[in-house]
Amino acid sequence: MKTSKKLKVLAGLSAFVFVGIAAVKQPNTDQFKNLQVLPKNITADSLDKIMDRFTANLGVDCKYCHVRDKKADTLIFDKDDKAEKEIARNMMRMTTDINEKYFHFNEEVKASEVQAVTCFTCHRGQPMPVKGQGAKK
Ligand code: HEC
Ligand code: HEC
Numbered sequence: 001m002k003t004s005k006k007l008k009v010l011a012g013l014s015a016f017v018f019v020g021i022a023a024v025k026q027p028n029t030d031q032f033k034n035l036q037v038l039p040k041n042i043t044a045d046s047l048d049k050i051m052d053r054f055t056a057n058l059g060v061d062c063k064y065c066h067v068r069d070k071k072a073d074t075l076i077f078d079k080d081d082k083a084e085k086e087i088a089r090n091m092m093r094m095t096t097d098i099n100e101k102y103f104h105f106n107e108e109v110k111a112s113e114v115q116a117v118t119c120f121t122c123h124r125g126q127p128m129p130v131k132g133q134g135a136k137k
Contacts (some may be wrong), residue, residue, distance in 0.1 A: 010065070017108065020084050024106060030079075031044065032047065032078065034078040034079075034080065036089060037089050038050070038092075038093045038094060045084040053119070054088065056125070057105045057118065057119035057120040057123050057125065058119060058123050058125070058126065058127050059123075059125040059126050059127060061064075062075055062077075063075055063081075064084055064127065065082055065084045065085040065088050066079070066085065067079050067081035067082050091119065095117055095118065095119065096135075099116045099117055103116050
């Protein structure tokens, strides 16, 4: 993914709390090991905000997507052992695509001021979005 696209990913995911893009552009020692969607030089602060939003928007905790090391009793955040993490990556890409294609979302605009789709738009605090009336059977 190109850098500009990654910045858009970040902007899109930060729709409610505006994360200064300038902070992301600054050279930084890449402290995270396995970022495939977010910018590799993202600050710890921006990454924390995004992860906190995932938990709130889906009504889950960190271990829903991140695998636990049973011996050390800690989460290994860079590992990809849980399917939910890869699904979340695809959801991040999809959310960005929707915002780009239909909301003309870009890094020049303040995220808090544009109408944009976030994880919450569909998930409403649930890991599995509730199906609408039409889908009831
Ligand atoms: C809905 C799934 C989901 C939840 C919940 C979640 N994460 Fe993540 N997390 C991800 C995904 C996906 C990535 C990788 C993003 C990428 O590839 O750019 C990631 C990456 C990370 C990384 C970077 C690891 C590395 O070195 O590559 C850290 C640290 C992290 N998450 C911490 C947390 C914390 C702390 C919580 C709980 C507050 C949390 N996450 C909750 C999906 C989630
Ligand atoms: C346009 C609506 C929409 C948006 C936006 C959306 N999701 Fe989803 N998500 C869904 C639907 C629908 C499913 C259930 C898919 C299925 O039934 O297989 C789902 C499933 C998931 C799952 C798997 C749940 C499970 O238990 O299998 C994860 C994890 C997830 N989404 C994370 C996210 C994250 C993180 C975001 C924001 C970056 C996000 N989603 C944004 C509609 C959405």
